[in-house]
Amino acid sequence: MPNYVLLLSYVGTRFHGWQIQPNLRTVQGVLKQSLEKIFGENIKITGCCRTDAGVHAKEYVANFYTIKSLDTERLLKAVNSLLPEDIGVKRIWIQEGFNARYSVKGKVYIYRILNSHSRDAFLEPFVWRLPHKLNFSDMERASELFLGKKDFSAFTKRDDEDKNTIIELEEISLSKAEDLIEIRLRARSFLRYMVRRIVGSLVQLGMGKINMESIEAYLSRKRHCPYTAKAKGLTLEKVLL
Incomplete structure (x- = not known):
């Protein structure tokens, strides 16, 4: 076969x-x-x-x-x-023996935010459009908290908390071109809602509604992250074979 x-x-x-x-x-x-x-x-x-x-x-x-x-x-x-x-x-x-679930070596996600009151019809289906001005520098600094092997149970669906929630996030980087912010994340695997909740927490920080200590509290499992970025801004950009 x-x-x-x-x-x-x-x-x-x-x-x-x-x-x-x-x-x-x-x-x-x-x-x-x-x-x-x-x-x-x-x-x-x-x-x-x-x-x-x-x-x-x-x-x-x-x-x-x-x-x-x-x-x-x-x-x-x-x-x-x-x-x-x-x-x-x-x-x-x-390819004999290949299993899409277990054979891939990693995945790269990109989350796109259009930080503007303007609307671009060609971008709209693929971005979370946020008119509230974000502090990009603060978001960039806070993103470093997620790097490495961490317990991301606070960033997944509560039903999934009994699963293995230790994930090594190999890369998280932010870039900005005019009003378009891209957040790139790479790991071998991701938990459900993990990327969207990482982004959600960074956006809340960028708006000044939470601080670095809040994110540290999520990562230490003292609190569950309640912020989930919109699905439309997230793209599975690349599968590493």
């Missing part, structure tokens, strides 16, 4: 996340329907991670096994002809 690996992208605006959910439009569900039309068999797709409703992916990796075998170029053309415009498959290859 060939093991197909897909590199795809999607705009998350009209999806209820990656994972199949009853009666909801999800990326995994739409992709599964298209592949089953092509192969005429039940397809079980494994994704590299779950993304929340409204979150985008510039790169996402998935894999599936089939009984039938198709040339990868023919399959690429066939699946893209069936998929809606908000999902695109960039590349397909066969």
